[in-house]
Amino acid sequence: MSTEDSAISDALAAVLRQRAGELTIALSGGIDSLTLMRVAAEVRSEPTVAIHAVSAAVPDEASDRCRQLASLYNWQLTEIDAGEFNDANYVSNPVNRCYYCKSRLFDSMLEHLGGDFSIATGTNTEDLGDYRPGLKAAEERQVWQPYVEAGISKKGIRQLALQFGLGELSQLPAQPCLSSRIETGITINVDDLSFVHRLEKLMSERIGAGDIRCRIVSDGVVVQLPADCIAFTDKEKYQTLESRAREFCLVGGRQLLRIEPYKMGSAFLHKTEEDKHV
Numbered sequence: 236m237s238t239e240d241s242a243i244s245d246a247l248a249a250v251l252r253q254r255a256g257e258l259t260i261a262l263s264g265g266i267d268s269l270t271l272m273r274v275a276a277e278v279r280s281e282p283t284v285a286i287h288a289v290s291a292a293v294p295d296e297a298s299d300r301c302r303q304l305a306s307l308y309n310w311q312l313t314e315i316d317a318g319e320f321n322d323a324n325y326v327s328n329p330v331n332r333c334y335y336c337k338s339r340l341f342d343s344m345l346e347h348l349g350g351d352f353s354i355a356t357g358t359n360t361e362d363l364g365d366y367r368p369g370l371k372a373a374e375e376r377q378v379w380q381p382y383v384e385a386g387i388s389k390k391g392i393r394q395l396a397l398q399f400g401l402g403e404l405s406q407l408p409a410q411p412c413l414s415s416r417i418e419t420g421i422t423i424n425v426d427d428l429s430f431v432h433r434l435e436k437l438m439s440e441r442i443g444a445g446d447i448r449c450r451i452v453s454d455g456v457v458v459q460l461p462a463d464c465i466a467f468t469d470k471e472k473y474q475t476l477e478s479r480a481r482e483f484c485l486v487g488g489r490q491l492l493r494i495e496p497y498k499m500g501s502a503f504l505h506k507t508e509e510d511k512h513v
Contacts (some may be wrong), residue, residue: 240394246385247395248278254379255281257352261344261378262287262312264297266407267357267389269304270396271381275355276310277399285310286344286354288317291425292336292412294432300404317343320423330368330419336412337369341376355379360388408446418452427451430487434458437483441476442466446497455490456480462496 251258251274260272262285275283287301298314305312317340319325325335344354356373359382363370373380382392396405413428421427434449438458445461458480460466466473477494484491 240398243387243391243394244274244398247274247381247387250381250385251275251279254353257282257284259344259348259352259354260285261354261356262301263357264293264300265357265410266396266404267359267392269300269404270392270399270401271355271357272310273308273399273401274395276308285312286348287312287314288340288343289314290317290319291428292319292414294410294413297410313347315343315347326423328417328419328421328423332414334368334372336414337372341372341378345376353379355381358383359392360386408444416448416450418450421451421453430489434480434483437479438476441479448497452492455492456484457492458494459497460494466494467496
């Protein structure tokens with residue numbers, strides 16, 4: 236283990252051990268929260284349990300990872316339905332949709348768990364620089380962020396994942412909820428989320444893992460692939476991918492507009508100063 240790796244794991248372990256009582260880790264199925272659960276369950280002497288919200292906005296693969304690792308490491312895992320589709324504010328998909336989603340998520344967790352406990356998430360230091368209205372929902376409910384307290388970034392999390400035996404999972408690309416693919420103002424519905432997920436899987440099967448997004452926008456569908464994807468330099472490869480994506484969209488009664496390099500957060504149409512504080 237390198238000195239840097241040791242310093243990162245020591246910093247997180249120290250933070251985790253300071254929190255007394257039972258700790259509940261909110262698992263999204265991504266590498267951040269899975270690694271946090273792996274480390275917390277290893278280094279804490281007090282009970283550490285996991286909770287995961289199953290939803291149409293959460294890819295099946297993410298839920299499966301939670302179950303598989305819970306079985307492998309003997310974690311106590313609870314699954315709930317956060318019920319975000321019952322919230323008209325969430326479904327209407329404003330620019331701060333994530334605030335309503337996380338509010339519903341944490342409230343559902345609090346209601347389910349009850350008692351004296353702490354909820355922790357995999358938020359890291361890099362997340363603080365993005366537009367993430369869900370962080371306000373977490374702050375309002377005193378949700379704990381151990382990585383932030385320990386000063387750990389995404390790179391540090393990937394190092395921890397390797398160190399604690401998570402292997403290839405350490406390289407999982409970021410996978411925000413599927414609702415993030417729907418352009419601001421377009422109503423969130425299960426059919427769109429299913430379409431998005433299936434098209435992203437189709438593209439992944441052809442080019443491998445990476446930042447792959449299917450965006451539902453007002454006039455059709457935009458597919459985004461990693462900027463270094465060979466399709467952007469190989470005309471034949473691009474045409475093959477475009478043809479397959481266009482066919483998939485037509486079968487689904489949709490129009491493919493274009494394939495372009497990945498752009499983080501491009502489904503957000505605008506952010507006003509007021510939105511930033513909601």
